[in-house]
Amino acid sequence: MPALPNLNIVPFISVENMMDLVLNVGVENFLTELSAYIEADFRRWEAFDKVPRIASHSQEGVIELMPTSDGTLYGFKYVNGHPKNTRTGRQTVTAFGVLSDVDSGYPLLISEMTILTALRTAATSAVAAKYLAPEGADCMAIIGNGAQSEFQAIAFKALVGIKKLRLYDIDPHATERCAKNLSGMGFEIIRCQSSQEAVEGAHVITTATADKQNATILTDNMVGPGVHINAVGGDCPGKTELHKDILLRSDIFVEYPPQTRVEGEIQQMPADYPVTELWQVISGLTTGRTGNTQVTLFDSVGFATEDFSALRYIRDKLAGTGLYENLDLLADPDEPRDLFGMLLRREVSRKATMRNSIPNG
Numbered sequence: 001m002p003a004l005p006n007l008n009i010v011p012f013i014s015v016e017n018m019m020d021l022v023l024n025v026g027v028e029n030f031l032t033e034l035s036a037y038i039e040a041d042f043r044r045w046e047a048f049d050k051v052p053r054i055a056s057h058s059q060e061g062v063i064e065l066m067p068t069s070d071g072t073l074y075g076f077k078y079v080n081g082h083p084k085n086t087r088t089g090r091q092t093v094t095a096f097g098v099l100s101d102v103d104s105g106y107p108l109l110i111s112e113m114t115i116l117t118a119l120r121t122a123a124t125s126a127v128a129a130k131y132l133a134p135e136g137a138d139c140m141a142i143i144g145n146g147a148q149s150e151f152q153a154i155a156f157k158a159l160v161g162i163k164k165l166r167l168y169d170i171d172p173h174a175t176e177r178c179a180k181n182l183s184g185m186g187f188e189i190i191r192c193q194s195s196q197e198a199v200e201g202a203h204v205i206t207t208a209t210a211d212k213q214n215a216t217i218l219t220d221n222m223v224g225p226g227v228h229i230n231a232v233g234g235d236c237p238g239k240t241e242l243h244k245d246i247l248l249r250s251d252i253f254v255e256y257p258p259q260t261r262v263e264g265e266i267q268q269m270p271a272d273y274p275v276t277e278l279w280q281v282i283s284g285l286t287t288g289r290t291g292n293t294q295v296t297l298f299d300s301v302g303f304a305t306e307d308f309s310a311l312r313y314i315r316d317k318l319a320g321t322g323l324y325e326n327l328d329l330l331a332d333p334d335e336p337r338d339l340f341g342m343l344l345r346r347e348v349s350r351k352a353t354m355r356n357s358i359p360n361g
């Protein structure tokens with residue numbers, strides 16, 4: 001791994017630097033490279049410390065901490081989900097994260113993760129679809145055309161071969177913006193007036209709506225045989241997108257069952273309802289899609305290893321780019337145990353600076 005300078009200085013990747021990094025690499029290329037990191041970490045699933053994310057719920061949303069470690073590196077993400085935020089000009093989801101060295105416990109980098117979360121969510125969905133979507137899938141419905149939507153479209157183009165998009169959002173401005181942002185990127189884009197219209201002829205259905213309730217974005221009659229559903233928006237207790245009858249007809253694939261059973265679409269099902277863990281499909285321990293008429297469902301909620309993979313990727317990409325600021329985050333006394341002495345020396349130097357700044361006479 002390329003070394004970054006000075007261990008006591010922590011590289012910080014701001015939103016602006018993250019945007020430049022993504023643009024320098026190219027969005028599609030970034031998503032492809034990132035999905036390789038995510039896939040590689042799913043393949044070594046058993047190496048990770050895993051725990052359902054720690055959620056603090058309120059009336060309007062949730063704030064979550066998502067930690068994991070592979071024994072060499074430790075990472076966590078702070079993320080919120082507040083569907084009403086967009087009404088006051090704020091994001092539904094914002095995030096930042098830290099990657100640390102397990103041996104010393106020292107942070108190796110701290111990064112914005114709002115953009116990175118959209119990228120890693122899309123990359124994870126596309127990795128799942130690589131194993132689960134029907135062969136030759138080239139048409140995807142996206143229901144919910146908010147912040148995540150363009151990233152989903154581009155990741156599915158890069159990894160699955162999606163060329164046609166059928167867009168629907170209850171807010172037509174969101175659909176218009178999504179279509180405009182994606183124009184000139186090689187998609188055929190159809191703006192739809194309902195979820196029902198959006199799913200017509202789609203091989204993949206992505207739901208990425210935000211509403212803090214058990215919504216029914218898709219009903220059973222809307223899902224034809226052979227379709228792959230990429231359900232992204234149901235990711236909290238009491239927040240789902242699919243009618244239960246769809247779950248009864250689908251083979252369901254999840255990230256980490258103890259978290260998904262509480263937060264995902266399968267919160268509607270009994271606690272022992274059979275699901276397949278995505279890592280087992282990726283590792284070749286079990287099969288994903290087994291036939292042309294099978295309905296597959298990736299019940300995505302977002303898991304800590306995906307953020308870990310994203311931070312690991314960013315760290316590898318960062319060296320030599322200069323696209324970070326050096327954060328004075330870690331106290332570094334001359335003698336490690338003399339933390340208080342460092343404070344005293346600071347006081348002496350501050351007094352000297354003040355004396356020197358008083359004009360003579």
Ligand code: NAD
Pocket residue numbers: 081083086092093117118121143144145146147148149168169170171174208209210211215217231232233234235300301302303
């Ligand atoms: P956003 O608020 O930017 O966009 C959500 C869109 O859904 C809005 O445009 C809204 O008008 C639309 N919508 C709401 N109800 C709808 C309905 N009934 N039919 C059609 N459209 C509807 O949010 P976002 O950042 O794009 O996130 C979307 C969802 O994905 C959120 O619920 C978020 O929590 C979730 N999410 C999941 C993961 C994951 O890993 N699974 C990661 C990030 C975000």
